[in-house]
Amino acid sequence: MRIMHLLNHTYRLNGHVHAAVDLACEQRRLGHDACIASGGGDFDALLASNQVATRIIDHERRALTVIRSIAALKRHVNDWRPDVIHAHMMTSAVLAYPVCKLSGIPLITTVHNEFEKSAILMGLGKRVIAVSESVSRSMQKRGIPAKKLHVVLNGTIGTARFANRNAAPANLAHPNIVFVGGLHPRKGVVDLIQAFKTAHAAFPMARLYIVGSGPMEDEYRDLARQTGCGDAITFVGSVDDPYPYMLAADIFVLPSLADPAPLVISEAREARCAVIGTKVDGIPQLLEFGEAGILVPPASPEMLAAVLAELLDDPAKLLAWKEKSQLRIDNLTIERVALETTAVYRSAIKKPKLVSATHQAV
16 A cells, blocks of 8 residues: 655654654555655654655645645655555645545545644544544544544554664662653643652652653743752753653653643553553543553642652552553554554545446346
8 A cells, every 4th residue: 555644744843743653664664655745854864764755745834835735745646646645734634635635545634633623624534543532532522423533542662763762771860750741731740740749748759850841841940949849850851762761760640631642651651660641531541541550630739649659658559550551562552553544544445335237226
């Protein structure tokens, strides 16, 4: 099968980029021809080394640029001749829709950021992939027919991005708590800092490592200083690969207020972390609904602090949750994601059976 993925860029900034790059590389490994059409970015060298073709498509949201990009995409489609086009963001879906209509090629879309109002545009696809059951339910409520929707849960284990990753744990103090993610309100970092303040009062040797960057970084640093335990909170900043920090983590926490199916949960489980996540969107499904990680309500720093204290106080319980993180871990492989996604493509390509002349006569 020939698969053209369409996304805004291939920089490391966004989870949807990681998911699309992972999928394209795995599809190529499984014997398909894959191409990513985007504005280009950090992962282009990785794509080339995995024999994934690349094409340039400008995703700037200006009327003249959109017209030019649609024309450019049509030329690429005529040249590369994909069997399906897979759009990963809203602008990509808008660009692909007329091209797919003109070319008779099925458009597949993936809803990565369901919390955005414009996510409804992903309904332009003949098939719409939801990255978790929660996202599927949400998109149905927003008007996308259930018959269009297919759930393919995110997974990262075995991805080409991690083929040569550093498997040595980072040098962190213990006991520690690690967060990995963007520093913006949706990730619940304020709740984590407040919870850590409470837990640190009972366990002054505990340390918190915040890995990532974002628009709220300065505010979060100020908040950390105001806790009275700022010396125990380290802002690591942005890193190319946070996996060494997960390998060194005693407790991994993702206190998100909204998160459709965060890839970082898959990575934390692969690193055998004891994982705490919030009961929002796709996080429960990624944690086997509480069997592979501890679930707490969102925006509840008191309950998060209580769970942190419980694990910090009981090494045996902490070890037990690290072991539980491996429950049904094979469900988070990129191979499973690629196979399920390809099945969605085939359902869109399949032509309806012709009604025989006999049945027509009847």
